[in-house]
Amino acid sequence: MSDENQKSGNFSAATILVKLRSSKGDFHEYAAKNARQRSLNGYSQELSDGLYKIFVEGDKSSIQALIGYMEMNKTFDKIDTVAVDDVIVSWSSYSSTYSDFSIKELQS
Numbered sequence: 001m002s003d004e005n006q007k008s009g010n011f012s013a014a015t016i017l018v019k020l021r022s023s024k025g026d027f028h029e030y031a032a033k034n035a036r037q038r039s040l041n042g043y044s045q046e047l048s049d050g051l052y053k054i055f056v057e058g059d060k061s062s063i064q065a066l067i068g069y070m071e072m073n074k075t076f077d078k079i080d081t082v083a084v085d086d087v088i089v090s091w092s093s094y095s096s097t098y099s100d101f102s103i104k105e106l107q108s
Contacts (some may be wrong), residue, residue, distance in 0.1 A: 005044075010059055010060060011057070011058060011059060011060065011094035012057070012058075012060040012063060012092070012093070012094050013042075013055070013057035013091070013092045013095060014055070014056055014089055014090065014092065015053060015054070015089070015090045016054040016055075016056065016066075016067060016070065016087060016088070016089050017052070017053055017054075017086075017087070017088040017090075018031075018051070018052045018054060018070060018083060018084055018085060018087055019023060019051050019084070019085040019086040020050045020051075020052070020083065021050075022085040023094075027044070027046075027052055027082060028046070030082050031052065031088040032101050032102075034066055034069055035054070035056055035101045038053070038059075038062035038063075038065055038066055039058055039059065039062060039103040040057065040058040040059075040060055040062055040063060040099055041057055041098035041099060041100055042054065042055040042056040042088060042098050042101055042102075043055055043098065043102045043104050044101075044103050044104070045103070045104035045105075045106075046106045048058075054066075055098075055104065057094050057096070057098060058094075061083075065098065067087065067091060068085075070084055070087045071084075071086075071087055077106055085093045092103050092108060104105065
């Protein structure tokens with residue numbers, strides 16, 4: 001990621017809380033696959049049964065595309081293997097803290 005892009009405001013970060021209605025697979029893998037396809041870095045973490053936190057940073061339009069994909073799962077039930085019940089987004093400044101996308105352990 002070039003310094004020019006970061007300075008021009010093309011890069012951002014977002015915390016995305018996702019409440020699942022159902023999941024036939026591993027949500028972490030689903031989140032990681034979709035974040036990596038969009039060249040986003042960060043992590044996925046289960047907060048409680050059916051509630052996940054995704055933190056991503058990278059190109060703002062890629063983050064918006066990921067959010068849109070999660071939102072689409074609310075509208076069109078059971079796209080892929082995940083049925084999303086709710087998506088809450090909180091934007092923050094880009095920090096380049098993460099160099100890849102990882103999965104964190106369940107938060108107790």
